Amino acid sequence: MPVAHRVARTAAGPEADLPAFVMDHDVLTHRQLAARAAAVAAGLRAAVPARRRDWLADGARLLAVATGNDPCFAELLIGATAADGACAVLDPQWGHRQTEAVLDRLRPDLLVVPDGREDLRGVAEALGVPVLTADGRPDGYGAWRDAHSPADPARRLTAGEGTSAFLVGFTSGTTGVPKAFRRTRGSWRTSLSLGRSVPGMGADRATLAPGPLAHGLSLYALAECLSAGVAFHGLRAFGPAAFTERLAAGGVRRLVVAPTMLTALCAAAGGRRFPGVDTVVTGAAKLPPSLLPDLAKVLPDARITEYYGASELGFITVRELGGVRDATRAAASGAADGRPGGLDVGVPFPGVELQVRDGPRGTVLPPGGTGTVHVRTPLRCDGYLWDDDEGYRVDGAWATVGDMGRLGADGHLHLVGRGEMVISGGLNVYPSEVEQALAGLPQIEQAVVTSVPDGYLGRVLVAVVTGPGAAGLTQARLLDLCRPSLARYKVPRRVYTLDRWPLTSSGKIARGVIDRWIADGDARLVPLPSGDDRGTG
Missing domain, CATH: 3.40.50.12780 (ANL, N-terminal domain)
Incomplete structure (x- = not known):
């Protein structure tokens, strides 16, 4: 370390006998x-x-x-x-x-x-x-x-x-x-030095990171705490009940969590509030705006900072959402993701520079142009020990993991794909753009969009969604709801819902499992009915 x-x-020093590393009930000063x-x-x-x-x-x-x-x-x-x-x-x-x-x-x-x-x-x-x-x-x-x-x-x-x-x-x-x-x-x-200038990113208070220490989210939170000399709290195994009970015990003011962990917390809180938590740092995935109203009830005094990064590049951008109540109002007003489309992941992390380049020619694009996100950063890794991945490419001082995005005139980066563009009927579609549009609907909280082979169109989009009204949707109704934000050809041809998402050990949705369930026709995926004979063609 x-x-x-x-x-x-x-x-x-004077804090020698204060808690440093707390794992469940085991405490080391x-x-x-x-x-x-x-x-x-x-x-x-x-x-x-x-x-x-x-x-x-x-x-x-x-x-x-x-x-x-x-x-x-x-x-x-x-x-x-x-x-x-x-x-x-x-x-x-x-x-x-x-x-x-x-x-x-x-x-x-x-x-x-x-x-x-x-x-x-x-x-x-x-x-x-x-x-x-x-x-x-x-x-x-x-x-x-x-x-x-x-x-x-x-x-x-x-x-x-x-x-x-x-x-x-x-x-x-x-x-x-x-x-x-x-x-x-x-x-x-x-990274630790630059992060101290970002609200929420400096561990100046007791921090709970309940995820696996084998993954960067919690591991880096541990480094922040050790660097600052404050207590790090973790859980031997993440679970909604254990997470909730740890917060109820008090002593934690800052959370470092994946969005799925916050979803689990809101579901398990049972009406309890934890006003002692004043800071939430979230990464690994985008925080669904639909979660904010519930989060405001459970963590009423928290301010939220989310970041976008990559294992190979470290922190890339950071976005301060402010107080959870303010963030809820901004999401409700439609101001949460701004322009020019795509997921707004904020402004460059301190010390980081961004370029968006045209894929075939490598030309640097002006604001609003969609291309591959390149990063110049002192935080990137020193290379692979084996199996160099084509997704991680270095061009002098610049590097990319293949993510697609746009830079707005205000300097915000908007992700439109994670390097997995789908060509359907000769048209380019980025699944993450569709996921964002679906998750912005009041009936849907989370969405995963993938694609499957199709004899006519080449590939077609398939979505799996959950949320308060997802089970009551029909395919036709979904098409109507998506009209303001998606072109017709971007609306998934097949949509499923399910009771519980499969998760990785780091708390992310296990997309590989979802792909396998779709391919196998797994009964855990419940298809939405068509609703009428219009289809989505």
Whole structure:
């Protein structure tokens, strides 16, 4: 972690005995966290041989952590990334084959797995990777750490070089094997510094990030808290009841959440209000405007900041919605997304520059032109360790992940697609544009739009929607409702609703599962009736 030295500094100051890392009911103070992290750093240096890697400093160790949201996560991360060491954060929700493929490519110097996951231990041992289990057994992680205690945080938790890699993160791969990217300390140090000027983005108050620490949303929130010396709160496993009860216990003023988590909170609140929460930071997906009225009841005093980013690029834009009541009124008046169409994701994050370029020629387009979003940023990753993705391209100081968008005259970026344009009947359609239009209807709260092959048109759009009036819609009625915002050819030919969205471990809608259900004709998808004989042709 590029903030290991800050952890040592906080542990030596007046806040040493205040909570630093809280996972459910397990609490580590700043002093305890620093002491444990220092022992991890000492143990890695003294007892773990280092493989040579051309992207790590000589002698630096790579620790892989697959514990998920365990109380030991923070100490492992901090200890592993002290000085010029590095940490790979593996997702314990991966399947056996994914984990095996990642470990085979990565070959970390040491792996820590959660209790009860002997399958992960077996995979690692078969590959010759040393492994510890996070439990109380004599040969487990706790005993290993204690064998290297006490260790001096001031000596062990030192700052590494800004150009050195400290983190191996993962994003989805086209082959099914997660792609591994590496981040330098300098990129996160710059991000943390610039973020302090954005309302909500600086962790100056106790923060709850209830999602998986294996994903960037919660992991970065942890870095913010450690850098600022304030308490980080997490949940071992996200659930609406656990989320609600944690807020009811008090002590948390800032939330860092995916929009689906806020939807779950509103559904589970049961009339309870949490006025102690004054800041909400949301990312990973667009916050549905239809959620704001319910959110205003549950978090009446919160101010909302949402951001758009990418694993490879870091923060790209930020949008301040202001107080939740003001944001609700703005959404109701139709002012929430402004012009010139597409999802308004705000203005460039501090230190970030944007260009929209014409795809075939690479010409920089004027405001209002739709093209590929390019970013010049000090926050981008340092490249992939394997399987470079065509979606992430670098052109000198500029880079892109292939997202499509427009820049407004006011500097706001409007996304119109995530690089997945559909050609239907010879016409170009961006599914995210259709999703935005559907989610803007009062009957619909969330929408996922995809496409399927069609013998006549090539491909046709298919939507899955939920919301207070989704089940009562017909295809014909949906066409009428979409007329003000969508051309007729952009209205999905088939529309389904369902009782519950399938979610990824990070709280996003599992789009791959939706695609599979559509292809398989899964009974969990309920088709909307046609309503009359007009169709949507």
